[in-house]
Amino acid sequence: MQPPKPESRTHIQTKNLSVYYKNTLALNNISVEIPDRAITAIIGPSGCGKSTLLRSFNRMIDTFDETTVRGSVLVDGEDIFSSKVDVTRIRKKMGLLSQRPSPLPMSIFENVAYGPKIHGMRNRQQLEVLVQKNLQIAGLWDEVKDRLNESAASLSIGQQQRLCLARGLAVEPEIILADEPTSALDPISTRHIEGKLHELKDRYTIVIVTHLLRQARRLADYVVFMYLGELIECGPAAQVFEHPKEQRTQDHIKGVIS
Amino acid sequence: MKRFDLRNAEEFFFKSLMLTTTVLVACCALFIVGVITQKGLSSLSFEMLTQTPKGGFYLGKEGGILNAIVGSLLLAGGATAIALSISIPIAIYLNVYTKKNSWLAHLTRTSLDVMCGIPSIVYGAFGFTLMLTLGLRTSLLAGMITVACLILPILCRGIDESLRMTPKEMIHASYSLGATRSETALKVVLRQGFPGLLSAVLMAFGRGIGDSASVLFTAGFSDAVPTSLSQPVATLPLAIFFQLGTPFPEVRSRAYASAFVLTVMILFISLLARLLVRKLHRHVIK
Numbered sequence: 123m124q125p126p127k128p129e130s131r132t133h134i135q136t137k138n139l140s141v142y143y144k145n146t147l148a149l150n151n152i153s154v155e156i157p158d159r160a161i162t163a164i165i166g167p168s169g170c171g172k173s174t175l176l177r178s179f180n181r182m183i184d185t186f187d188e189t190t191v192r193g194s195v196l197v198d199g200e201d202i203f204s205s206k207v208d209v210t211r212i213r214k215k216m217g218l219l220s221q222r223p224s225p226l227p228m229s230i231f232e233n234v235a236y237g238p239k240i241h242g243m244r245n246r247q248q249l250e251v252l253v254q255k256n257l258q259i260a261g262l263w264d265e266v267k268d269r270l271n272e273s274a275a276s277l278s279i280g281q282q283q284r285l286c287l288a289r290g291l292a293v294e295p296e297i298i299l300a301d302e303p304t305s306a307l308d309p310i311s312t313r314h315i316e317g318k319l320h321e322l323k324d325r326y327t328i329v330i331v332t333h334l335l336r337q338a339r340r341l342a343d344y345v346v347f348m349y350l351g352e353l354i355e356c357g358p359a360a361q362v363f364e365h366p367k368e369q370r371t372q373d374h375i376k377g378v379i380s
Numbered sequence: 381m382k383r384f385d386l387r388n389a390e391e392f393f394f395k396s397l398m399l400t401t402t403v404l405v406a407c408c409a410l411f412i413v414g415v416i417t418q419k420g421l422s423s424l425s426f427e428m429l430t431q432t433p434k435g436g437f438y439l440g441k442e443g444g445i446l447n448a449i450v451g452s453l454l455l456a457g458g459a460t461a462i463a464l465s466i467s468i469p470i471a472i473y474l475n476v477y478t479k480k481n482s483w484l485a486h487l488t489r490t491s492l493d494v495m496c497g498i499p500s501i502v503y504g505a506f507g508f509t510l511m512l513t514l515g516l517r518t519s520l521l522a523g524m525i526t527v528a529c530l531i532l533p534i535l536c537r538g539i540d541e542s543l544r545m546t547p548k549e550m551i552h553a554s555y556s557l558g559a560t561r562s563e564t565a566l567k568v569v570l571r572q573g574f575p576g577l578l579s580a581v582l583m584a585f586g587r588g589i590g591d592s593a594s595v596l597f598t599a600g601f602s603d604a605v606p607t608s609l610s611q612p613v614a615t616l617p618l619a620i621f622f623q624l625g626t627p628f629p630e631v632r633s634r635a636y637a638s639a640f641v642l643t644v645m646i647l648f649i650s651l652l653a654r655l656l657v658r659k660l661h662r663h664v665i666k
């Protein structure tokens with residue numbers, strides 16, 4: 123169905139990235155390249171800095187108190203931590219799915235329309251089209267089309283996570299960042315979200331943080347393995363899972379360390 | 381077996397203790413309402429609610445307390461509006477713009493807490509000095525400013541607390557969509573905290589409408605409904621005070637009727653607050 127993929131290009135790149143929370147070193151000298159139009163999974167035991175790496179990609183790290191960032195993150199070749207960069211423009215390029223869905227305190231419709239409205243879309247009809255389109259992409263439209271004005275709080279957790287996906291997609295990003303997006307969900311909702319991410323990878327660069335190896339195996343084209351704030355190994359999923367170069371990667375995959 | 385009995389006894393003891401105190405509080409409230417109703421209801425009339433005092437009203441002649449009812453509403457309404465317009469920016473600043481352990485936020489919250497505890501007569505004295513400094517006379521405006529000072533800390537801390545409940549993840553979700561801090565504050569944080577904000581407003585209004593010491597020197601008293609901000613204005617607490625101070629039983633009975641009116645107004649406000657909070661809770665994310 124789909125045309126063959128063009129040669130993958132690097133969408134996000136970090137160069138010697140180190141991040142501190144106050145005095146804690148959370149990321150130590152990470153250099154990694156994230157290819158576009160593929161799913162990259164960041165794996166590793168909890169506390170190894172997966173979320174921190176993801177937060178550096180959209181500069182959400184700025185919103186945490188007393189953090190220090192060294193090195194650089196390039197998105198489409200642009201250093202996003204440079205002082206000239208407008209952070210809202212960077213974040214608009216990326217949709218974020220968090221560990222627990224975080225709907226906004228407004229109706230289902232308003233949740234999806236929130237981003238586009240902020241970025242200047244006023245026309246009601248345009249908004250309606252956009253909301254419907256993105257709810258459809260997120261696979262939620264049929265369930266909510268008759269209750270768009272109800273509060274987002276009335277949805278189940280699984281539905282809320284799909285709403286958050288639709289909301290993120292509505293600002294027309296190029297990248298989807300997902301931080302353990304299924305850890306609060308039941309198996310069926312998990313499958314739903316995973317299915318959506320799989321469908322979306324032809325159009326978006328997707329980075330998913332997961333501590334579930336099975337999930338990484340199911341979804342990932344590329345894998346980044348981290349341990350104690352360091353990048354241990356990265357590469358195509360098949361290679362990392364089947365022929366890991368590093369002992370620690372092997373141990374992690376075999377379940378010796380976790 | 382013994383241990384089990386002991387635990388049961390303990391459970392029973394604390395249950396009855398709680399029940400007793402609850403009943404005690406409810407009885408106090410009922411008793412107060414009962415007394416003012418019993419003493420005042422006979423003087424309460426349509427005339428009393430719809431007329432201003434005529435000559436000799438405080439000696440037992442014709443008239444009503446419309447001046448005080450309208451005056452209190454105007455005064456408390458204006459004061460709440462002033463306090464609100466200062467409180468919302470402060471609360472937003474404290475919750476969206478400062479860092480977690482900011483000393484400025486800490487200092488602000490501590491000062492507000494201290495201000496909550498200052499007796500209202502002190503605000504009255506402060507308002508009086510302020511009034512003289514600003515070259516005002518006893519007037520609706522001077523009263524509004526003083527009462528605004530009185531309710532500002534309550535209102536500000538109330539709004540602050542309700543905005544503080546906004547989950548961090550929700551704020552982050554807004555940022556991640558490319559929203560700025562001010563957009564996030566106005567469209568997300570205020571919205572999530574709105575029920576709490578509204579109940580803080582109504583509580584502050586209730587406090588403002590019931591206070592007498594702060595308006596004693598600043599709002600003055602007048603038998604007429606004020607037509608401008610620079611005129612003195614009557615308030616219900618002072619109307620009660622003046623009527624209660626007379627030797628005439630029928631005037632004293634009117635004092636209780638006025639107290640009844642004030643109580644009903646405050647009761648109405650708190651019921652309204654509860655109702656609105658419940659209604660507005662619709663979009664709040666728990």
Ligand SMILES: Nc1ncnc2c1ncn2[C@@H]1O[C@H](COP(=O)(O)OP(=O)(O)O)[C@@H](O)[C@H]1O
Nearest residue numbers: 143146148167168169170171172173174175186
């Ligand atoms: N807000 C924070 N303040 C201080 N330290 C933090 C904060 N968030 C994470 N850390 C620390 O940074 C390290 C990496 O955390 P994180 O990126 O959340 O790991 P992961 O997502 O892989 O579990 C951990 O040691 C953690 O304790």
Ligand SMILES: [Mg+2]
Nearest residue numbers: 172173174301
């Ligand atoms: Mg994490």
